[in-house]
Amino acid sequence: MNVKRISAFFITVIVTLAVIATTSPGLLGKIKLGLDLKGGFEILYVAEPFTAGQKVTPATLKKAAESIAQRADKLGVAEPEVLAEGENRIRVRLAGVQNEDEVRQKIGKPSSLTFRDPDGNNMLIGTDFVEGGASVGYDQTNQPVVQIKLKDRSKFKDVTTKMVGKPLSIFLDEEKLSSPMVNTPIDSDVATITGSFKFEEAQKLADTINLGALPLKLTEKYTQVVGASLGQMSLEQTIRAGIIASVIILVFMILLYRLPGIIAAFTLITYTWLLLVLFDWINATLTLPGIAALVLGIGMAVDANIITYERIKEEIRSGKSIPSSLKAGSKASFRTIMDANITNIISSLVLYYIGNGAIKGFALTTMLSIVVSILTNVFFSRFLIHLLIKGNVFKKPGYFGVKEADIREL
Numbered sequence: 001m002n003v004k005r006i007s008a009f010f011i012t013v014i015v016t017l018a019v020i021a022t023t024s025p026g027l028l029g030k031i032k033l034g035l036d037l038k039g040g041f042e043i044l045y046v047a048e049p050f051t052a053g054q055k056v057t058p059a060t061l062k063k064a065a066e067s068i069a070q071r072a073d074k075l076g077v078a079e080p081e082v083l084a085e086g087e088n089r090i091r092v093r094l095a096g097v098q099n100e101d102e103v104r105q106k107i108g109k110p111s112s113l114t115f116r117d118p119d120g121n122n123m124l125i126g127t128d129f130v131e132g133g134a135s136v137g138y139d140q141t142n143q144p145v146v147q148i149k150l151k152d153r154s155k156f157k158d159v160t161t162k163m164v165g166k167p168l169s170i171f172l173d174e175e176k177l178s179s180p181m182v183n184t185p186i187d188s189d190v191a192t193i194t195g196s197f198k199f200e201e202a203q204k205l206a207d208t209i210n211l212g213a214l215p216l217k218l219t220e221k222y223t224q225v226v227g228a229s230l231g232q233m234s235l236e237q238t239i240r241a242g243i244i245a246s247v248i249i250l251v252f253m254i255l256l257y258r259l260p261g262i263i264a265a266f267t268l269i270t271y272t273w274l275l276l277v278l279f280d281w282i283n284a285t286l287t288l289p290g291i292a293a294l295v296l297g298i299g300m301a302v303d304a305n306i307i308t309y310e311r312i313k314e315e316i317r318s319g320k321s322i323p324s325s326l327k328a329g330s331k332a333s334f335r336t337i338m339d340a341n342i343t344n345i346i347s348s349l350v351l352y353y354i355g356n357g358a359i360k361g362f363a364l365t366t367m368l369s370i371v372v373s374i375l376t377n378v379f380f381s382r383f384l385i386h387l388l389i390k391g392n393v394f395k396k397p398g399y400f401g402v403k404e405a406d407i408r409e410l
Contacts, residue, residue, distance in 0.1 A: 009387040017269075034287030037095075040094050041097060041224060042093045043092045045089065045090040047218055049217070065084045068090065068218075095285075113172055115169070116169045130149040133148055135206055136203050139192075144198065146205050156188070160186040165181075168180060246298065263381055264302070267377050268302070271373055274376060278368055297366065300373055301376070303340070308329060311328075313400060315328045318407075319407055325400075337378060341373070351363035352367070
């Protein structure tokens, strides 16, 4: 018996299980649940320009989506999902929302950018400025300033003439962004906001002004509401089904493949834990399609183990020694496994590229599952079984699910 290899095997298993046991509760608690599992609502907006003759561009659509996301954040919605789709659509998913009517009313309303006098009167509004016309520049002392392009030079001159010696406050909805002082009438098609800005502060103000000057009208095209109780029921049923299926798979692997089946069960547990770690690291949102992709990944991981162990069993039946059978079976099965996984990754990439929303989530989860499966159920599994076999303890064919009567002489 090779004590070092056997010890390395058990230390690896024990340490891995200890890490999984101690970190899994925290990982499960931090997983973000999607709309279909937590409850909430989804809205598909169609964006149209306010002004006739203008077009909805990818840039304005993206900025409108950012504006909606910012507004949802201010309403206390946890991590809203807002996606620009196609040429003129914005999809909004808000999970865990209780006051649905209030949130829908506020997020669909375009941001209102206004320049007000000290009495609160609107002197300029967002549509007086060029779309996306706010940018960061520098004055003669190399101090960052915010520059905004105007549509009507004469109107701006009239406003600044009236406002000499007074602050012209900038509001996005009812939030005051800045209150620059008007020192002299400005006859220019560019308004300059000065102050003791850092570059990041000036850039943030310019971006916010651009959001408020966005002339897009949003119309609800489609609405889907998922109640919290329905989402919770979906989650509970999905978890129950996943646990039952996993137990059946693990029992099947152990009964059919004996020692390799035990290793497969351990690496499948490791695979699931690593996926949870990865989801937490990339801050992913778990949805029903994502869980379906996760279950599919478990099936593919099991398939990789079955292909490997069946090839090893064939080599043992042919009369080869256990170490030789492991080497030959692992080598013969590797290409088959990689071909299947690469094909699935390619198909998932296509789905991710042409799909949207839930389809993209399914495709991304599938790709992540495949990568983690290769690491755990191919490389990690083979590492563990090599330790056991080279430990010279488990030498009988029965440990690998092969009857001695089935072994052919070389």
